[in-house]
Amino acid sequence: MAHSIIPTSSTRLFPDEPSSACTVPLSILDASVGNFAPAAAAWVYDVPPAEGKSALTPALLKLSLIKTLNAYPQWAGQLQYTQYNPKGGHTSRSRRCKVTYGIPADPGVEFVVADSSTDIASLFPSVEERTSGAGAFDASSLGELELLPKSPDLASHSSADFTGLPCLIVQVTNFKCGGSVIALKSSHPLADAQTLTTFINDWAAVNRALFYNLPLSLLSPIFLPAALDGAASGDIDAASPDPEIVKIAHELPIHRYDWWTPVEGCPAPEAATIPPHLASLTDIELGPPIPWHEWDLTAPVSNFLLYFSADELARIWAAAVSPGHTISRFDALQAHVWAVLMLAQGKSPEEEFHMNLSLGMRDRVVPPLGARALGSPIVLARASGTTGMSLAELARAIRAVVVSFTPVRVAAVLHEMAFDVDSRRMWGGFIGWRNTIVTSWMRLGVYEVDFGGGRPRFVQAVMPAMAGVIQVMEAMPQSSSGGPWYQDGASVSLMLSTDVIQRMLKDPLLRKYRGQSS
Template sequence: MSTSRVFPESHLKDSTDPHYVSLSILDATTTNFSPTCATWIYNPPKDTHTVSTQQLVISLQKTLDAYPHWAGQLQYVSYNANGDHTQRFERLGVLYGAKSDPGVEVVIAQRPEIVSSFVPTAAEREVGSGLWNPEETSLAELVPTASSLALHDLVHFEGLPAMMVQLTSFACGGLAISIKLAHPLADAQSLMGFAHNWAAINRALITNEPLPSLCPIFEPEQLDRAASGNIDASNPDPKLIEAARNLPLHRYDCWASLDGSPSFMAQLTKIPSELDSNTIKLGKPLSWSEWDLTAPVSHYLVSFTVDEIKNMWEDASSNSEIRISRLDALLAHIWMLII
């Protein structure tokens, strides 16, 4: 196994100054979310072409030219009680294009197994119940863990990457590609867009075709600009607070939830020392008594056949005046089972 840090191909090759971008309020609310992560496992190529991890690293660097902030330093903004909305407590920003950029951590690994012995084939997953428990394998070893992501513990970020990639080769020639990102910089949709762009760049390099032009949008300030009221005001707008609290959703206040909290949540119930607790109006506490921390939890991959999805789609579309996709029908089916 080898570990290295890679950067956009254009990193430090021009004379522009480093860039700093303040992230949006929604980005800041995801600091304590789990990392955005996905893993793709590929069967060995049918022809004699071998998937090259070196080739993938080269195409990764070219793709990062359109995502330079993912190789930058995700960090907390210096708190300024009298500053604008971007300087409030635990707001986030990203600095990139600097010599101090942590880069993207890339792990190159090998597995002694063949892909078919590590994970069941699509046909095997459809047999019987169509359920597969990935915890029965070492699937987690395909995800990069050599370093921690920036703000993984809500504290440390200096020198830590916001993005990690692991390329794992199998004995049969198969390959697993795992991408992990700090949630404030990318959600699942952003990650999928990146994966498609990386694949397009890699494909163009292999076939000696012109590289596609990538134009992902990274303008988090657009979201804050769309907010109602004066977001730079020193005090919240009572009318907006009332409107928000009247929305049909459960709203709980971690800072009001110390009593009865489990030990692993206790830190989140403490009002930070940087804030004046006398000016904070506490909300509704979490109902810890309704939590069952002893309930067993398992993770399964559920496979649906083509005919099953077709039947769901036909049932959902039969009395609908609007166009329903097969994905719409599948998601509706799953949510009906959950609710």
């Protein structure tokens, strides 16, 4: 293979400061994402300047990672699903998660070093290549690069086979030119995008300090999953949920697809059943089936990166604003991409489409958790629309969904989810032609990750090749820091069926607002 990446070593890393033996139940929302793909990303670095050449050596990165784990000991621990106890509290219900760490049996963090005989510039686009011309870069081939090892599995991959498996895997790939790629993937119950970025920024700070022989900064991540659960309404350890609180939870626009409801087209019907330890329950009411028929698993999938300049975002926003309504630039951008995507699907104007928005809950609970709170406190929220809706109407639909997640309703949905018969049963979203998942990595500082040799050339969210996922982050900063997220434009990653993406790229609507005068 022309772009082969060859692993040269792998080892398990642990904190070098002892921590007390500890078992921590993860939060209600952490457990709900057990069947999500791993949180994963790659940071791509050009050849550093002469004075920074040694900042990205595997030896230094390994040492700094060990030092960073002193503030993140749970990531060297054993993630597992809890033992089901029908008479226990909310943390011992079916397939909840916990992590044990600070004991000799900790599996550690998998640390892999690999080499590539190619150059960084031949594989990963520069900012000019991503933003020039049509502003659409075909990144499909990047998904074929083995920037992360195929084995071992992460501990969250199975509720039965987890012993000895890590919950964090790191790979450092050295390229012929002297550049490097640092890639991470974590079990989703322990990390959403914000947690992953918090961690790598802390790791980079430790690496810089070691490289420049400076005092190590005091890292202050917040690993308190119980704080989220404490924001739930009512008594979540009671024998049954409060129906009045559940009624409030159902005011929120959330899909509640039922994994256990039999349906034709399910790719794993033997797994989509009530697990044996719950077989004796007689009061299970099955919910709406997962619409597997809407997702063609055999269709080719492509990944394109679309660049939207600050001026283009401003024009889209201006077109989406309507009197008496507050719309953000992010609302407008999502609505614009959604409008083009719905047309590209080629369905009738009456068909309803759903944008499943990944919303962070850190600042939507009382008291707020704070930006450095670790875990995966996210909920998928459903916005619905049709091709007959205007850009302004789609933007308002998205904004209405976002503002509906008030602290009172979020507290209620936490109560509802705490009583789920099984934490992996209900799916808050889906993909396919009708459903699209959108995740935002904005305002996370993904391009501020400096290990000592400068900022990255390119940051890539590593996603499985499944049609129906959109990811948004800032474009690479080119102006001074401190401005709004959109000051240098936005990068939108489309992971969609190849034919759908091609129709989107050919549709003049996609670039309707590019190059116009303000």
